[in-house]
Structures are given as C-alpha cells and as structure tokens.
Amino acid sequence: MTNAPDRALLLMDYQVALCEEGPHLRMPPLAAQVAERGVLATAEKVLSAARTAGWLVVHVRLAFDPTYTLRTNRLPRFDAYPDQRAMLADSPEAQIVAQLAPIEGEPVVDKGCVDPFVGTPLRDVLAAEGITELVLGGVATNLVVESAARHASDAGLQVTIVEDMCASFRADFHDFSVQNMLPLFGTVTTSVALLGEM
Template identity: 45%
Template sequence: MTDVLLLMDYQEGICRSDGVIGVAGMGAQAEKRGVLPAAARVLEKYRELDLPRVFVRVAFDADYQRLSSASPRFDGFRGRGLMIEDSDEAQICSEIAPLPGERVVSKGCVIPFIGTNLTSILTKLGATRLVLGGVATNMVVEGTARVAADSGYAVTVLEDLCASSSIEAHEFSVGQMLPAFGSVQHSEEYLARLA
C-alpha cells in the first residue's frame, strides 16, 4: 500500500490568528492545537523516509480564473483580492514550507480534486492511501476524505494536524463525520506504525 501525505491549506492567511481568513477563529484554533508543529513532525518523517507528499493550497490567479467554486464562502475572495498566488497570505506556512521539487497543487475551491492535476499526480505516485491533514477539518479535510473514499483511496486523517474555526466544529467532524470515510488517528500512532 502506497501512502501519500496531503498537507492542505496550511497557509499564512489561514493558520495565523491575524491572517486574513484565520482572524475569524481558524488561526487561533490552529495555533492552540499546535497543528503546524504536528504537521512539521509528520513532514519531517516523510522526508526522512523519502515518502510521497503533496502540498495543497488555495491560490488564485490575478483575475480569479482559477476560482471554480460557486459557494458563498468564496464570494468575498475576489471582492477583497484575497489569496492571490504570489501574496504573502497565500504562501504555505514557513514551518512546513515546500522544498524545491516538492509537489504543490493550487486550487480554486475547497476540494483539491476539482480543477487541478491532483488525480494525475496521485496516479503517477501509485497512491492507494491518502494521509490527510489540513485546516479546516470540516471543510478541506472532510471534503477531501469524502471524494478520496468515493474514488477508491483508503483514507487516514491525522486528527492533531487539523483544526476548524471552533473546537466544536473540529470535534464534530472527527467524531461524527470523518470516521465514515476512513481512519482517524493521532500522528504519533500513525508514525509509530510507519516506522
């Protein structure tokens, strides 16, 4: 079984309490839960073992042609000029910044399978299991888990690599929703088996 780590939406504008999106609670929850240090530990192990990993981010071109979602939550992005691909807020957080040659997928919606080459990348990598971490738990993580499971991938969600805008939203997702699509584990448990 080939595991591929998907590190999703760990961006400066999302995972910081003063970020343009994180300011609404998501950043504070990510900081409080220690999501970035946990993600860095898993990423370090994947790099050490030279296992496949893919970074995913929300990042728009200047005229928002990449914006594929009709969801109301994205209405304000274009109007406020948020998450343009070269902006500081759209960059992947420094704690887990991709190294040269590591794969980065930019998306224009919640789910990274839509409007991107993610499926092609996973096929080339021979992926059979997707190991997920990201912010927000009840958005990108849950949405990706649903599509991945329906696409035939085994799914493992690393719970301590996830956060939502509130602890209640996070706990509902990991306790009630995500177990329907795969395994929910703590990263230490997962890494112990990986080693």
C-alpha cells in the first residue's frame, strides 16, 4: 500500500435506513447483518485511524433531490424511492449513522444509483486530490462495494476492500462476493491487518 497522501478511505451507504434499527429502517435483513458482524464499530476504528494518518476520507450515500430526476438508476426496483418519497437528501433516513458522521473537511457524495462513481464527481475529486489507492468499506458488499471496486479498478486505481467493514442482506451474499468477486478487482483484507500496516 502507498502512503497516506495517495490513499483515500471511501465509506459507502452507512446510512440510518440501511444500518440502524428504529423507525427509519428500510432494510431489516441488511441492518441485522451489520449488527451481527459488528460492522459499524469496525468502520469507526478504521475511520479514526484514517483521520489520524491524514488520509482523504470520502462519504458516499444514496440520497435524492425532491424531484427524483437526478436518479440515474431507472430500474423498476428503484421506483419505490420516488413512489414512497424515500431517501430524500434531508430526511432522517438518508443521513449517515452518527458514529461514522462526516467531520469538517470530509466530503459527502450523494448518488442516485448503486455505483458511487456514476452521476457523481467522485472520480474527478479523487484525481484532483492525487489519489491512487482507494480503501473501501460499505453496505451492501455485493452492491455498492462491488460496484465501487469494479469501477475504481477499471479507472486505474489500486483497490483494497476491508472485509469486516462490509455486510450484505445475507451472510452467503457477502461471503460469495468476498471470496469470488472482489478479489478480481482489488486486495481483500481485514481491519486488523489494515490497522497493523497503518
């Protein structure tokens, strides 16, 4: 891995509606896996270390404008968002969970699809900051994490996926992605190994 100035931590979709039990929860199976795997606590440790090391930290979330016109994914399964007026950018459910909340100076990228690079300035921001390596964590493993890893590696970035910062709707979905798909696009590691290197 390269040194801090060239590396960024990308935290993806750690949102209230996806990760926290409570009135705003939209994805109970995903939140259950997040809790069972201790994903938020692990992500918090890595985030703290990344901040201390001076890495660029970028937060990504699924969040829509009131018209939903900026939604780039037009598949029927995404129709529920405008139909239910869900995941509006300023709604409680779309917010990043408190323990991983951005601090001053950390950008938040709003996306209207699965892939954090599509329809967003993310790639341009990383290029402008001189980033050559991305360290990824997020939910769901087989959706946003896999999409980001594919896109970033095709764009010429070195990709590291922190396995225990990720979860999916079912344990076998996560395991299949980690064992079979993600190694095609980057290096799969653990938080313990990453923190040891840092």
